[in-house]
Amino acid sequence: MNAICFHAFGGPEVLTLENTSRPVIGPNEVLLHLKAAALNHLDMWVRSGTRERNIPLPHIPGSDGAGIIAEIGIAVDYLKVGDPVLISPGISCGHCDMCFSGNDNLCRTFHVLGTREDGTYAEFVKLPAVNVQPIPAGLDFTQAAAIPLVFLTAWHMLVGLTKIKPGEIVLVHAAGSGVGSAAIQIAKLFGAHVITTAGSEEKLTKAKTLGADDGINYKEKDFVEEVKRLTARRGVDIVFEHNGGEIFEKSIFTLAKGGRLVTCGSTSDYIGKIDLRYLFAKHLTLHGSFMGTKRELIDVLRFFENGTGNRQLMPVIDSVFPLAKAPDAHHRMEERKNFGKIVLSV
Numbered sequence: 387m388n389a390i391c392f393h394a395f396g397g398p399e400v401l402t403l404e405n406t407s408r409p410v411i412g413p414n415e416v417l418l419h420l421k422a423a424a425l426n427h428l429d430m431w432v433r434s435g436t437r438e439r440n441i442p443l444p445h446i447p448g449s450d451g452a453g454i455i456a457e458i459g460i461a462v463d464y465l466k467v468g469d470p471v472l473i474s475p476g477i478s479c480g481h482c483d484m485c486f487s488g489n490d491n492l493c494r495t496f497h498v499l500g501t502r503e504d505g506t507y508a509e510f511v512k513l514p515a516v517n518v519q520p521i522p523a524g525l526d527f528t529q530a531a532a533i534p535l536v537f538l539t540a541w542h543m544l545v546g547l548t549k550i551k552p553g554e555i556v557l558v559h560a561a562g563s564g565v566g567s568a569a570i571q572i573a574k575l576f577g578a579h580v581i582t583t584a585g586s587e588e589k590l591t592k593a594k595t596l597g598a599d600d601g602i603n604y605k606e607k608d609f610v611e612e613v614k615r616l617t618a619r620r621g622v623d624i625v626f627e628h629n630g631g632e633i634f635e636k637s638i639f640t641l642a643k644g645g646r647l648v649t650c651g652s653t654s655d656y657i658g659k660i661d662l663r664y665l666f667a668k669h670l671t672l673h674g675s676f677m678g679t680k681r682e683l684i685d686v687l688r689f690f691e692n693g694t695g696n697r698q699l700m701p702v703i704d705s706v707f708p709l710a711k712a713p714d715a716h717h718r719m720e721e722r723k724n725f726g727k728i729v730l731s732v
């Protein structure tokens with residue numbers, strides 16, 4: 387099969403199109419014939435070897451994907467060959483206390499597909515049968531592949547952890563990122579007022595089409611001062627943070643009393659200082675977040691259904707590259723040129 391592999395960690399140039407052998411599935415697994423795979427920042431770290439450990443080489447990256455079931459393991463009786471599905475990318479043991487309680491993303495073995503085993507930049511991928519879900523009606527494979535990781539992450543952060551409520555003010559950083567464009571939509575779905583940031587007016591205009599109420603161009607204005615101005619110095623109830631470093635540090639100063647900051651990814655810098663006086667005196671809460679649960683993916687997928695003709699959430703597609711152009715796709719993400727998801731068509 388065709389697959390994008392790398393044999394050593396490095397820049398986008400280490401990704402090469404190769405002919406590799408098709409995976410062989412076990413009794414509880416399925417073989418998925420991929421039609422589309424979506425990029426995430428995680429893929430950059432897997433490729434560069436900078437954040438993830440235990441990555442076997444050579445390696446096929448990729449966590450998000452959608453396609454058609456090509457084979458099912460002999461113990462799998464609830465799926466059939468030919469089913470169109472998307473990938474639920476969190477892999478856990480399925481039999482520990484956390485998995486039994488539904489908190490599978492807190493399982494000690496929890497990891498994302500495409501890190502410890504081969505991922506989705508390929509014609510075929512094997513994965514546990516419990517890690518696929520039906521594609522919401524009316525969505526194509528490109529759209530389906532662009533949903534899971536970012537919408538699950540944003541849902542867990544806003545709904546699972548900070549428990550967003552109608553009328554609250556939410557600051558969503560980096561509207562153009564996959565997770566930012568998902569968070570804006572989810573916050574609006576819950577009736578919040580959304581302030582978002584981006585590095586260009588063009589991105590802020592697109593963010594408003596997703597429902598954002600206010601936009602801050604962080605290259606031209608200080609976002610802390612702008613949040614104070616927009617909220618009449620009250621501050622926001624929730625900060626949705628995924629950059630780390632200075633953005634994390636300054637975000638603390640945008641929170642209202644009793645505010646919550648939820649952070650994931652730290653795509654710019656994973657060190658962030660905090661002035662503890664603000665934390666205790668303003669009764670702030672910090673949430674760390676990594677992915678979400680299998681159940682939460684089912685919850686969020688309901689809002690992509692088109693049953694009433696009025697779909698409430700939509701994947702945001704920036705661009706589609708052929709599989710062989712994966713290095714160009716990685717360059718585009720690393721240069722932060724995208725608004726929404728970059729997808730590989732397989």
Ligand SMILES: [Zn+2]
Binds near residue numbers: 478480484490493
């Ligand atoms: Zn477990």
